[in-house]
Amino acid sequence: MKYTLLILLTLVNSLLVAQPNKPQPTVFVCNYTGVRTPSIECSYDPQATSIAHAGRVVDRILKPIGLMRNFKVMECANTQNCFAAVQNGQRYIIYDAAFMQQLEDATETDWTATSVMAHEIGHHLQGHTLTTGGSTHQKELEADRFSGFVLHQLGATLDESLVAIRAIGAVYASATHPARATRLEAIQKGWAEADAIYPRTKPVTPSRLAAPATAKESSEPRKSGAESVAGIVPTLVTQRYENGQVKYKGGVLMNLRTGYGTYYYPNGDRYAGQFAYDQPHGKGTYYFADGDRFVGTFRNGKRTGFGTLFTADGDVEEEGNYVNDVVVTASSEKR
Incomplete structure (x- = not known):
């Protein structure tokens, strides 16, 4: 009706x-x-x-x-x-x-x-x-x-x-x-x-993945194509380390990394994907300096949800559901 x-x-x-x-x-x-x-x-x-x-x-x-x-x-x-x-x-x-x-x-x-x-x-x-x-x-x-x-x-x-x-x-x-x-x-x-x-499980200390530190320097922001909500429009910025190397390229909202971006860690690691409140949050890929990479979902800077850890050769090293950066339900299938 x-x-x-x-x-x-x-x-x-x-x-x-x-x-x-x-x-x-x-x-x-x-x-x-x-x-x-x-x-x-x-x-x-x-x-x-x-x-x-x-x-x-x-x-x-x-x-x-x-x-x-x-x-x-x-x-x-x-x-x-x-x-x-x-x-x-x-x-x-x-x-x-x-x-x-x-x-x-x-x-x-x-x-x-x-x-x-x-x-x-x-x-x-x-x-x-x-x-x-x-x-x-x-x-x-x-x-x-x-x-x-x-x-x-x-x-x-x-x-x-x-x-x-x-x-x-x-x-x-x-x-x-x-x-x-x-x-x-x-x-x-x-x-x-x-x-x-209904208390939550105590957080597990991450074994490998670290949340990016807040950047101190940034270039002049420019408006992105994202639609505004309540008058707030995300901006695209490039943040750099003191030596001039790129630290982050992507969206920023209220001085916090938000939306899609790429973060470059000092140790050579790199994360490309969604951010919220300055941390990886959503779908993304974490590239390790040794060639390994993790593809999956993140919450508050930690792997949470289904994801796959690939070796540098492209083989599946680990796959399953993650909680606080630790796999808790491993997949039975290996590719």
Whole structure:
């Protein structure tokens, strides 16, 4: 079934009105950033590809806490946000697919969109959408705390749980949303609560792979072709050691290596791939000075996820799933 809704999103009291326009009771509407959004018509189509994908993300968030989805997921383009809303007793998670993709691209991690979705789901599960009117600081912090707890259960690190609010959270408080620092603290509390109940495995000291040190010198940055998110545009830079040799070539965001780049280590090693918060994070290749190379995924500077270590001759030396730079599940097949 496909039908149209008119979303009137304001900062405090908001309406979700069905077409044709008829008087409707005020309902709870919360958005992630608190930014005012104009009136926009949106169509609910459960067969849409983007909605199917978003629904899977929502189900993934609910699985660790043993709940089934009892609200509808709806795409609404050009809103540059994500919302929790209720109309006529039906609960909705409303999102802008293009905005969520831009957010993931800029932060180089899909944890960003997951965090935003988890926040809005938190509003529904904590009963915020049972009341009329807009959001409050207390409701926002409760939803932030919930997102931190859930992201821990999904496997996100503390830093990964904070990426979204760091990227698009407002520095200063508004009438409905707390300041970024306060929201960061709420997410940290949620993550820590989950970790106290379900502690992570203690980190393993890396045997070979080291995270790059922060560069001190850089050339004048120039704008890259990356799309801006919340007014922040990644830049491309070349950083050098004191002897003039190249240290890093790639993207930088807020003085931190972000996006695709290549880092040249003093010992002759080299990493080419995705960065986030100054460290290898995402897909990449680590080239050892002796000719060996590792191809796989990284998190916070360490090999995490599936990867393959090749010898200089191209043979597979080691392959499997890694955690904190150590292979924990080796592949049975060798090429």
